[in-house]
Amino acid sequence: MEEPEHAAAAVPVMEARDVTAGYGKQPIIFEVSAKFGRGSVTSILGPNGAGKSTFLKSLFGLARTFSGTVLIEGETVAAVAMDLVERGVCYVPQLGNIFPSLSVRENLDIGTYVRKGRSMESVLEVFTDLKPVLKKRAGKLSGGQRNMLGVARALMSDPKVLLLDEATGGLAPLVARRLWEHVAALAKEGVAVVAVEQNVSLALEFSDLVYVLVSGRNSFAGTPAELNESADVEHLFLGASGL
Amino acid sequence: MQIWLSTLGFGLVDAAVLAVAAVGFTLQFGVTNYVNFAYGDLITFGAFMAFFAGGAPFGLPIWQSLMVAAVLTGALSFAVGRFVFTPFFQRRPQLLFALAMTFAASLILSSVWGAIWGGQYRELTYGGEQVHSLGPFVATTAELLFVVVALAALLGVHLLLSQTKLGRTMRAMSDDRNLAIACGLNIRRTTNLTWLITGLLAGTAGVIQAMQVHTFNTNIGSTYVFLIITAAVLGGIGRPYGAVIGATIIGVTSQLAVLVVGAALSPVVVFLILVFLMVARPTGIFGATGRTSTFGTA
Numbered sequence: 001m002e003e004p005e006h007a008a009a010a011v012p013v014m015e016a017r018d019v020t021a022g023y024g025k026q027p028i029i030f031e032v033s034a035k036f037g038r039g040s041v042t043s044i045l046g047p048n049g050a051g052k053s054t055f056l057k058s059l060f061g062l063a064r065t066f067s068g069t070v071l072i073e074g075e076t077v078a079a080v081a082m083d084l085v086e087r088g089v090c091y092v093p094q095l096g097n098i099f100p101s102l103s104v105r106e107n108l109d110i111g112t113y114v115r116k117g118r119s120m121e122s123v124l125e126v127f128t129d130l131k132p133v134l135k136k137r138a139g140k141l142s143g144g145q146r147n148m149l150g151v152a153r154a155l156m157s158d159p160k161v162l163l164l165d166e167a168t169g170g171l172a173p174l175v176a177r178r179l180w181e182h183v184a185a186l187a188k189e190g191v192a193v194v195a196v197e198q199n200v201s202l203a204l205e206f207s208d209l210v211y212v213l214v215s216g217r218n219s220f221a222g223t224p225a226e227l228n229e230s231a232d233v234e235h236l237f238l239g240a241s242g243l
Numbered sequence: 244m245q246i247w248l249s250t251l252g253f254g255l256v257d258a259a260v261l262a263v264a265a266v267g268f269t270l271q272f273g274v275t276n277y278v279n280f281a282y283g284d285l286i287t288f289g290a291f292m293a294f295f296a297g298g299a300p301f302g303l304p305i306w307q308s309l310m311v312a313a314v315l316t317g318a319l320s321f322a323v324g325r326f327v328f329t330p331f332f333q334r335r336p337q338l339l340f341a342l343a344m345t346f347a348a349s350l351i352l353s354s355v356w357g358a359i360w361g362g363q364y365r366e367l368t369y370g371g372e373q374v375h376s377l378g379p380f381v382a383t384t385a386e387l388l389f390v391v392v393a394l395a396a397l398l399g400v401h402l403l404l405s406q407t408k409l410g411r412t413m414r415a416m417s418d419d420r421n422l423a424i425a426c427g428l429n430i431r432r433t434t435n436l437t438w439l440i441t442g443l444l445a446g447t448a449g450v451i452q453a454m455q456v457h458t459f460n461t462n463i464g465s466t467y468v469f470l471i472i473t474a475a476v477l478g479g480i481g482r483p484y485g486a487v488i489g490a491t492i493i494g495v496t497s498q499l500a501v502l503v504v505g506a507a508l509s510p511v512v513v514f515l516i517l518v519f520l521m522v523a524r525p526t527g528i529f530g531a532t533g534r535t536s537t538f539g540t541a
Binding site for chain 1: 408411412414415417418419421422423424425426427428429532
């Protein structure tokens with residue numbers, strides 16, 4: 001498929017080339033390529049079961065990669081979580097994204113153990129909702145606060161790339177929007193944000209670039225505006241997802 | 244009334260020693276997620292190391308013997324964890340294999356201890372038989388020192404878990420191993436150090452327990468390990484603070500039960516309490532550590 005040549009992806013911080021990945025012996029995504037640019041928000045969209053989360057996990061070594069390469073700033077890397085975090089790539093899972101028995105402050109602290117980055121104050125300036133609950137056990141937080149804590153913990157290491165797996169899953173619409181506003185603010189500071197998102201309208205509103213996966217294959221790459229105009233993708237993606 | 248209060252005091256001494264052992268056991272479970280039946284054999288090893296360190300030709304004072312025994316038990320635990328369990332668990336992560344493996348390790352270690360040291364009883368005592376009254380409680384100097392050592396060990400664990408990177412990483416792994424991996428935390432190093440630390444605690448508990456019962460043989464750990472597991476489960480397996488509460492309940496009730504049903508039936512009362520508490524609260528008082536990570540495996 002054609003590679004998009006948008007300004008945001010011109011100098012990719014992270015790139016996937018023809019990645020085929022899955023679990024056990026079963027590939028779920030096939031030859032997926034994508035580029036993620038500094039300071040841009042990229043959304044991975046697609047119907048349920050399209051392999052969006054698997055793609056994100058394969059970038060981080062949490063799914064089995066059968067073939068293809070992952071590059072960071074042009075250099076091929078082994079997708080091993082510990083090395084990637086050191087290089088500035090963070091992954092925030094959809095669920096289980098906090099350590100429930102640790103306090104909010106301890107959760108944030110853990111974000112600095114592998115790669116020292118931002119001060120807690122600067123992270124709390126972005127995620128102001130967490131300020132009053134710093135001493136609370138993370139397991140006692142609301143769904144929205146948990147997801148924000150997951151992203152905030154990743155932010156503590158001053159990442160270059162932030163991989164978010166359905167960070168707004170299960171959140172009330174207003175809370176989801178607030179989280180996206182935070183995420184967009186991070187991108188403005190230079191972080192390459194890659195988000196798997198179920199809420200298509202929110203994703204389109206906040207993204208610079210969109211990839212659509214259908215049945216494990218990349219079926220669209222372009223800007224949100226281009227996606228809206230594409231009749232073919234409307235049929236493939238929107239038809240398949242029943243939106 | 245006085246007899247009840249004194250008995251409660253004895254129970255608290257038992258509880259303090261049991262708490263040290265149970266915290267070690269539960270920490271190891273929390274971080275590695277495997278029930279280690281060989282833990283009792285580490286306790287036996289600790290008791291014997293203190294016995295030999297204190298005897299000829301070394302003749303160390305009891306407190307130095309305690310430290311030597313704790314360090315040697317820590318080293319043994321580290322070696323068994325690092326070179327036997329970890330490689331095995333990486334190849335066979337299934338729970339049943341792991342259980343069989345720790346059971347086998349326990350049988351091997353206890354057989355080796357039996358072969359080397361035989362079945363005869365040894366004596367490990369710390370003088371201090373002077374009796375003190377502390378409000379309603381009475382305790383010997385030795386018993387007070389056991390409690391002090393136990394509390395110092397527990398305070399050490401508390402500071403480790405709450406104030407250090409290693410401790411927080413251990414708690415994080417205990418909460419959600421997969422998320423700990425995704426955060427890039429050093430899982431291997433933390434696991435190895437956990438074996439070492441839980442060995443230190445097993446060694447310490449072994450020495451105090453041996454001193455408390457005065458005479459012991461190579462069965463000291465294998466009989467004690469059931470109480471340890473009970474205390475850990477009662478408090479919520481994987482929860483260090485829960486293990487302290489579990490140990491307190493067991494230590495106190497087993498002593499008080501002696502007054503009511505006699506020494507022979509006292510263990511029955513303890514295990515009945517376990518059964519009833521498990522029915523009422525299956526994950527223990529503090530809730531077991533979460534094992535249901537939701538985003539796949541690494």
